[in-house]
Amino acid sequence: MPTQFDRVAAALADNFRLERELGQGGMATVYLAEDLKHRRKVAVKVLRPELAASLGPDRFFREIEVAAQLQHPHILPLFDSGASGRAAGSAADDKSAEFLWYAMPFVDGETLRDRLARTGELPVHDAIRILIEVADALAHAHQHGVAHRDIKPENILLSGRHALVSDFGVAKAVSEATGRQQLTTAGVALGTPAYMAPEQAAADPHLDHRVDIYALGVLGYELLTGRTPFSGRTPQETLAAHVMQAPEAISRLRPGISPALEAIVMKCLAKRPADRFQSAEELVTALEPLATPSGGMTPTYTQPVKGVAPMAPAGRRRAVRAAALVIVLGSLGVLMTRRAGSGPEVALTRTTRLTSAQGLEVLPAISPDNQFLAYTGVQGGSANIYLQPTDGGRAINITEGMPGAQISPNWSPDGRRLVFVSYDSSGAAILTMPPTGGDVRRLRSVSRRGGVPLAPKWSPDGSQIAFEQGDSVLVMAADGTGLALLARVRDVHSLAWSPDGRWLAGVRGNSEFAYSGPGFGNLAASTVFVMPAAGGTPVMVSDSTSLNLSPAWLPGGDALLY
Known part of the structure; x- marks a missing residue:
């Protein structure tokens, strides 16, 4: 044969x-x-x-x-x-x-992948030279309306001391003709997961030449450190990391790199295309001054001069807070604080819409650094956990492929894991996993007869997880051990830890308002309560004739919004 x-x-x-x-x-x-x-x-x-x-x-x-x-x-x-x-x-x-x-x-030579496999990280002056040559090739192609979309060491050949970029037009043709899903099914990584821009990972249909700028940033990071900035045990984990994780500083992995060179590479790796270099020619202009005998290393007897200002994520975080980010949920638009039936109303002066997909988008949770939003999305009758940046971009379904429904994501205080509920006809479980996917840990399993846990919440110090099940308020250690009953509360839901971890607020009654189901949005009465986190008698702090929902503590812990 x-x-x-x-x-x-x-x-x-x-x-x-x-x-x-x-x-x-x-x-x-x-x-x-x-x-x-x-x-x-x-x-x-x-x-x-x-x-x-x-x-x-x-x-x-x-x-x-x-x-x-x-x-x-x-x-x-x-x-x-x-x-x-x-x-x-x-x-x-x-x-x-x-x-x-x-x-x-x-080409009777080797690929850049072969060189990296043989030597690991490159001398800095070699890395800068290769980056300049590849960026110059991309600048020429972009000026002719051709984006590569698959820049990686395997597609860069080394002939003598020079780099040659191959496969222009091929990746773009294949990707647009077949579509991401078909390629994924065929086992092909479009753009290769380790080098894909966040907008490629999110399957944005409006890609442009700036995906090549991002891939060149990944390449530069790898040439200087010997590894790519993001990796995962599965392609899905790697794609999610591009969207939500910040790369580790190059200078931590290779001390002595000049701040100017590090800033250039990190600017290429910006999540938003608008924050990267806007053209490969602009990138070449930034790199060329570094092609000096010192090769982008910082001499010990000089003070570095910044050639490119690094991005300021703290500024973006402030903007996120100032925008008072919300998902539009039913009729919730104003939060009120009430003390003994009186007190000033607190109005949301500005709202920013984050999600726009079809179907329900509920139970949002913003990451501790304010960079990402996790929420429950219900499409076609299937509930999953979605993740998306708070400053724009497409949402990624991080529980796709899991059996049953997944609801109620909540972030660990360090932002490294999400806890959520997964359930089907046979029972329910409280699970944790990194926001990038993989490493799913089952903390607790229950049968449907015992009631589905609604919304597990991590304590401020990360040591415990509180959750509701039926008429019980329960708490366990973060590894799932040491389960304890704190209180009995009829139809309890929407728990919230106080900032110091000493108190739990929650809601009694009308749980169907907040959770997808036949009674979603049901306008029935409910009551906000507060109780000691160590266990004790819940104290009702609102009336029992209105729809009272969504308790949230102010940062100082001396007031409760609902």
Whole structure:
């Protein structure tokens, strides 16, 4: 039976004589071949059959033709392209099943990935030189309307002392023709998860050249530290990290890096495209002054001069607080504080809409650093936990694939984990997991007869988790041990710890108002109460004839909003 190599060799026999396979990537297999017409060594890339079928010859040739127009000393040129033969098992008249290929010069060197695998982090002056050459290639391509979308060490060849960027146009053609979901199903990482911009990870349909700027920032980080800024045990974890995690400072991993070089790389890694360099040419201009004998290292006898001001996340956090961010939930628009039936009303003077997807979006929780929002989204009858930046961007379903429904996310005080409830017809559980996904830990399981826990809440010191179940207020250690009953309260929900951890506020009655179900938004009476967090008798602090909801402590703990 002929092998895949034999089938490809036969299909391309009119143009090339295949010698051996050079390697395989997510989109194509690369072969060393002899160009029969010009008697020269070439590298022929043959798209994977499932991608070739999704793409089709017409779209493939349109994008390849655009890429073939690029002429630049740091762009690997395109010699030829074509559709030849048929993939195994395809019908004789199925044009979409042809092998799609393109030929490039064979570079007798190594890829940047090979260099990193062999040496780890690069000398700083080498890293700066490679970044300048790749950025210069991108600037040329962007000026001609071509974005790469898959900048990574595997697509950068080293010829002598110089870098050559390959595969322009191919990643864009495949991604737009097949769509992210199809590629994910096929096992292909569009843009490669470790190098994908947040907007790529969120499947934003309006991508532009700034995804290449972000990928170049990832590349620079890896060249200087020997590792990418974000990683995960699954592609989904890595994608979520791009959206919500801040990269560790380069200077912590490699002391001596100049603040100017670190600031340039970190600006490329900005979550929002508008906060990055707006063009590759601008990036080249910022890097060129650092291509000096000191190679971007800070001499011990000088004071560094900042070439690029680092971003100011604290300013964004202040803006988030000033905007009084909310999800529009039912009729909630004004919070009131009442003491003995009197007191000033506190109005929200400004609101900012964060979410706009179809379906219910409820039970929001803002991360301790105010950078991210976790909430329960209900679409098509399925409830999941979603995560999105508070300063814009698309939400990511971080519990996709979990059985049953997931509701009521709450952040640990350090922002490293979320606790939430998962339930189906057989029972319910309180789980924790990092906001990037993976490492799911089951703290407590209950049968449906015992009632579904509603909204677990982490204590301010992170040592305990309080939750409601049926008519019980319960608390356990953060690892799920030491379960204790604190009080019996009819139809209890919406617990809230005081800032010092000494008190718990909550609501008695009408739990269906706050949780999706047949009675969602039910306008019945409920009462706010306060009780000692160590256990004791709950004290009702509101009337019992109105709809009283959503207790929240002021930072000092001396007043309660509801």
